[in-house]
Amino acid sequence: TSSTRPQRLLRAVQRKATKGDPQSVISAIDYFCRNSEWAMNVGDEKGPILDSVVCEVSPATALELGTYCGYSSVRIARLLPVGTKLITLEFHPDYACIARQVIQHAGLEDKIFLVEGASGDLIPKMADMFGISTFDFVFLDHWKDRYLPDLKLLEECQLLRKGSVLLADNVICPGTPDYLEYVRNSPRYESRYFQSHLEYTKVEDGLEKSVFLG
Numbered sequence: 271t272s273s274t275r276p277q278r279l280l281r282a283v284q285r286k287a288t289k290g291d292p293q294s295v296i297s298a299i300d301y302f303c304r305n306s307e308w309a310m311n312v313g314d315e316k317g318p319i320l321d322s323v324v325c326e327v328s329p330a331t332a333l334e335l336g337t338y339c340g341y342s343s344v345r346i347a348r349l350l351p352v353g354t355k356l357i358t359l360e361f362h363p364d365y366a367c368i369a370r371q372v373i374q375h376a377g378l379e380d381k382i383f384l385v386e387g388a389s390g391d392l393i394p395k396m397a398d399m400f401g402i403s404t405f406d407f408v409f410l411d412h413w414k415d416r417y418l419p420d421l422k423l424l425e426e427c428q429l430l431r432k433g434s435v436l437l438a439d440n441v442i443c444p445g446t447p448d449y450l451e452y453v454r455n456s457p458r459y460e461s462r463y464f465q466s467h468l469e470y471t472k473v474e475d476g477l478e479k480s481v482f483l484g
């Protein structure tokens with residue numbers, strides 16, 4: 271029976287990465303995507319930009335929208351101090367199943383809470399589900415037409431505080447024009463674009479970092 275791309279990506283991790291070593295999991299996925307099959311991970315060019323923002327914010331509470339195979343969950347969680355947690359939301363059960371195994375191989379299952387469901391349904395439940403009040407950091411990497419509605423939902427649910435940092439992937443490719451227009455023109459955000467490329471390609475893409483001003 272044929273396997274899926276996420277299953278083949280997981281197999282590459284299980285074969286090549288050292289259990290409990292997040293960096294080797296990241297390297298194994300990047301190697302697989304450069305040498306075997308492209309996959310929609312934030313990747314090894316935008317990844318270091320994500321790392322630098324996570325280190326700068328050093329969030330006590332972090333949210334990721336769009337887990338896929340768990341590559342960026344591992345990138346983020348490996349940098350989080352003890353006692354802090356990453357909540358990551360994934361819509362597709364098949365992706366979630368693979369991501370759990372990738373996260374486990376990295377040894378980060380105690381720092382990452384993966385929740386299955388649609389962002390629009392889950393965001394209003396975050397505070398109650400996890401006993402948090404606001405997010406210090408949000409990584410948007412899910413359906414591109416959900417970035418703006420979910421940002422507004424985070425505002426309405428009062429899950430952002432003065433200084434909360436939002437980092438959005440794919441603002442050029444596939445593109446999130448309505449989100450970009452909003453964060454770049456709203457007086458409630460200070461926004462900055464980090465130019466890069468679509469993972470594992472020469473196509474332009476980038477990350478938009480937006481600080482909520484309250």
Ligand SMILES: Cc1cc(-c2n[nH]c(CCNC(=O)c3cc(-c4ccc(F)cc4)cc(O)c3O)n2)ccn1
Nearest residue numbers: 310336337338359360361387388389411412413444
């Ligand atoms: C909780 C929740 C979660 C989700 C959700 N979970 N997982 C996703 C995946 C979303 N990601 C992408 O679609 C994506 C696409 C490309 C791409 C593809 C093809 C091209 F030709 C060029 C670029 C590149 C990327 O970097 C991407 O991130 N959404 C949805 C709803 N609610």
Ligand SMILES: [Mg+2]
Nearest residue numbers: 312411439440
């Ligand atoms: Mg992406």
